[in-house]
Amino acid sequence: MKILVLHGSPQLHGNTAELCKPFLAELRENGAEVRYVTLANKKIGGCLGCYRCQDVEGEYGCVQKDDMELVVKDIIWADVIILACPIYSFYCPTTMKSVMDRHYGLNKYYGSAKGSLWAGKCVGLLLTHGYDVTMGTEAFVTGVRHLCTHSHLRYLGMYSVRHDEDISSFQTEEAKAGARAFARQILKG
Ligand SMILES: Cc1cc2nc3c(=O)[nH]c(=O)nc-3n(C[C@H](O)[C@H](O)[C@H](O)COP(=O)(O)O)c2cc1C
16 A cells, blocks of 8 residues: 655644654554655645646646655555645644645646546554643544535544643653554545
8 A cells, every 4th residue: 555644834843743753653563565754844835726737638737847746656656645744723734734725736626627537545643732622623524524515535543642732742652552553444445
């Protein structure tokens, strides 16, 4: 199974990166092919809303030539896409939101081009947040679930850990075991 983990925190070695460690280890120990991609060091502009991608058949077709092209290649390679990010303002950080908005070229719904470049793939969420799990994650999880329905992707679920103290909140045996259990859940599909 080919799994793409998109790490979407501006903090390269922050809480979310820490939670990714046991998750990635469990995936790899179980034989998954894993690509871990950090968005923070990529140049990815926001969607321009020009709809030009909707008239480009069989390829992504965005007019913006930036690092989203690399992310799209990884998305097309993957069977499963994991969005790993902190919650910012009840949703996700800016670069992750740009990646999400720029899914448009993967769905050809609104122009002369037809079909999808990613229908049938699976999506999971690995999140960190300051509020309790409901207040912290509800809006983002709901948005991603709707995006999956809209794009004909299969939503596989979410694992999250609350930022209570400092990075040690993500280094507890409970947090690590939870991340590993979530990895096994993802591998089951
Ligand atoms: C700008 C900013 C906005 C945040 N907004 C929220 C929020 O809306 N809800 C929440 O539960 N936590 C919020 N947090 C807390 C982070 O989600 C939390 O500290 C997270 O673990 C940070 O992960 P990182 O170290 O990987 O960036 C926010 C943090 C920052 C810096």
